Amino acid sequence: MPQTPTHKTAILLLNCPDRKGIVAAIANFLLQLDANILHADQHQDRDLSLFFTRIEFTLDPTRCSEDHFRATFAPLALQFHMNWHLHYTDTRPNVAIFVSSYLHCLADLLHRHQSGELPCNLALIVANHPDAQPLADFYRIPFHLLPVTADTKPQIEARQLDLLQHHAIDLVILARYMQVLSPDFVRAYPQRIINVHHSFLPAFTGARPYHAAFARGVKLIGATSHYVTADLDEGPIIEQDVTRVSQNDQLAGLIQKGRDLERLVLSRAVRWHLNQRILSYANKTVVFT
Amino acid sequence: MPQTPTHKTAILLLNCPDRKGIVAAIANFLLQLDANILHADQHQDRDLSLFFTRIEFTLDPTRCSEDHFRATFAPLALQFHMNWHLHYTDTRPNVAIFVSSYLHCLADLLHRHQSGELPCNLALIVANHPDAQPLADFYRIPFHLLPVTADTKPQIEARQLDLLQHHAIDLVILARYMQVLSPDFVRAYPQRIINVHHSFLPAFTGARPYHAAFARGVKLIGATSHYVTADLDEGPIIEQDVTRVSQNDQLAGLIQKGRDLERLVLSRAVRWHLNQRILSYANKTVVFT
């Protein structure tokens, strides 16, 4: 069904207790607004009796404004006890990238953003090392160097939070940022901080996972992107991937192969988040790909 | 939502031209029958403006019989020009396996069937070589030895078709059956014959694909399961998988690694077909996994 150029595209992402009639209620609601469904995905967790859905649709803003949609959908959401999130795709989320001195994930994200793969406004890069400055300059992203020591960490986090608030940041990406964020920082951005851990979690949590994988003699190494929670390396997993290693791969080989995995799993997680494809519950994620 | 033991589970699989109101119409129909949706998947082909859905649900047979469902759904299906297929999971499809002298796919399917992984009635095995007889006997599946020569092919196919009709066969699995079926045979079972081809189609169509892959020096070999059409190796692809090879794999190594792929892609295709997860159109498949 072709859509007229004046139509807007929106994504409705929600979960609620599962019961009869949800699909019909939502479908009837959208039909009555004359919305055009482009994609619809749903999932049911039978153990927890939960219902999840993501619906992408277009509608005529002259017939139904975003405010009107929200106002008329709210009673229905209340009736079904929905957690819901509505996103119009002409609004680009504001994103901050945190980085240290490993630059492969940053360079990858910057190139993907420039190529149009990541629909967001890259508002700033925060680094505790100066190495990323030239890349930030090349891609014209404001760069903030905020070195962290054990003593200054509270003050630096306060400045980081100021920056995030000032730029109305919706998503923070930890692109191999080698500092552990405090629980207070994490709580300020629930389900809105994405980290990449360089192992196939839950194997090899903590520091130096490639060293640990090499010592254990695994035959595949992995990387994991996840939402950050107060429990280090324990947040909801978004994406994982692995690659084969052998005795021919010494530690340096693992690290090199791992970089490619880190780039892939982090960029997928970011793209899915920006495309409103992820719902998180019970420390897991539902990803509508 | 727990379901009472007397409820029946059914799967509705359909496609139709895409237009507004389809989801609402189906959802309202199921709600009015007091059906419980267990899973729902949908897909839209925007280029061709087609809508596809698979809905798994339970309902109370004392309130709505299968006949009643069919009778009341038919007008709605007509209105939306649906191709639709309704399957109650307490009805087990009748399946025939055709095999020659390579037995790995047959042995795999028989073990999976016995383990409960393939919800069907394995009604018969048809072979043009006697090698499969002991396996058939062990798993107690009726075995029919029908050797084929160029001269006898038409008569043998006639006898095969008789057997299929006599056993009311719903699905034919070609488990490395080394005879090409005639167009007439194929036309008698549209989208109901699944073959495994031992290459990553469309690479290496035709005979001896491992030899061709070895000669070309590929770095991955593959296998493909597909519905059989009158055009050899050109039917809709259901599943593909690959595995890595290197100079260390001589031709025999490719063949051995390939056997594992063949088992996997064929058994997945069969399970998905039996679970009503596949819709075929425009020589492609939509697979709701």
Place this chain on the structure above:
Amino acid sequence: MPQTPTHKTAILLLNCPDRKGIVAAIANFLLQLDANILHADQHQDRDLSLFFTRIEFTLDPTRCSEDHFRATFAPLALQFHMNWHLHYTDTRPNVAIFVSSYLHCLADLLHRHQSGELPCNLALIVANHPDAQPLADFYRIPFHLLPVTADTKPQIEARQLDLLQHHAIDLVILARYMQVLSPDFVRAYPQRIINVHHSFLPAFTGARPYHAAFARGVKLIGATSHYVTADLDEGPIIEQDVTRVSQNDQLAGLIQKGRDLERLVLSRAVRWHLNQRILSYANKTVVFT
């Protein structure tokens, strides 16, 4: 280089401290025996300064008997402090399979053995449940039912060890055998017991790994084959593989997908072991594939 039919094929597998002259010494030794090298692989662990090699060759038994080879190679081995293992491929190792009530790995191994993929003498199946008996009978492998309770475990292990010794067993395969072997049992067969663990080790050690993986919300599940040591799930890893899962895979789906992985990683480990492709050291394996 074609080999005459009277030639025998042998495999020399060894490791030793790395130093100059090893390769030359072995190559000169084989050349002087007029041996034909078919394959040669080597590996060096630079951190530990260790040298590993696997050489497959043919030689004329009328010019050099196995005894003669061993007698003349011994001084060279002593000089380089080699751990070495010589295997003539016309000698088939004796293998025992231990199994409980999950039969998918057993069925797979039996079919592969019958197909000629596993060069060994399958001497016996030991089970603590009767379910495997029909498969054992079909493939004509002697079957020993030895149920184990906490009380009887020492006596049963003694009987198992008697059976292994009586049949001169070279390799024990734990094909989803659900009993933990005692350290004494394990020590009797160092690097000669292969187990399959149904997770991507070291993630999810211990019991019910699929349940743990499901609870953690991983996006890939794995399986691991490894040599058994006295530390449960901590032995040298031989092979691992993974497959993708999503929210559509409930626990039962993980278990079903996992069965395919278990079959693959266990059968590969067994085949590599029988083909003398594995050297184990420092709780790791070197696998010459």
Place this chain on the structure above:
Amino acid sequence: MPQTPTHKTAILLLNCPDRKGIVAAIANFLLQLDANILHADQHQDRDLSLFFTRIEFTLDPTRCSEDHFRATFAPLALQFHMNWHLHYTDTRPNVAIFVSSYLHCLADLLHRHQSGELPCNLALIVANHPDAQPLADFYRIPFHLLPVTADTKPQIEARQLDLLQHHAIDLVILARYMQVLSPDFVRAYPQRIINVHHSFLPAFTGARPYHAAFARGVKLIGATSHYVTADLDEGPIIEQDVTRVSQNDQLAGLIQKGRDLERLVLSRAVRWHLNQRILSYANKTVVFT
């Protein structure tokens, strides 16, 4: 075996007719020069009776210069009819990258080069579109814009060849360069031009492979890196990889997923070539990874 800092590392890559005594001859040669073998790989093609090896070693340049090595190895090479290539790792090959307007492979190669992953001198970038200029400038690689039309192609190729000769280029990388090179150009750089084709060759040769893959309904898409020969898309395959697609991936999704594959298979091929890991024969490659 630790090596003193004054030692040089070299790689010997060769193939020759297989016969007894090759390994011993090479090992004795290196031993007599007091060389330290770091890695050694070998391969035998039994069908063609060919022997391949790659040996990485260190040696003391004050005891054996490169000239001395070449002079003393030459008679041995002659005796065994070897094609051989000796490379000292302190010599960095000169590399040219050709690119059009798709920049993902170029950006990836430039970042990898800067990170130290690609041991070469990136001497120049040749483009037929201006889009790559900013990236070239950022990484400070000389950039040559040479637009090509049907009429000017011969002159432009002449200028390109001049540039390659002027910079003593050892390897040309076609990083999604959308022009077909003439047979004369290709013949000037045998086994020294690496291309990435955006399909799993030999499936979907020619133009617009993602469109063809989408039309055929494949379940995996791939990418292939290969040496360029006069037969388009028919040169020796170096590396291939694939990723899964489904009905959810429209054409744009295939192209986006494919970009990640292209980066991976091209960068692996380049790294292996620069590390002297590839031998090519009979339109195949032997890759010692």
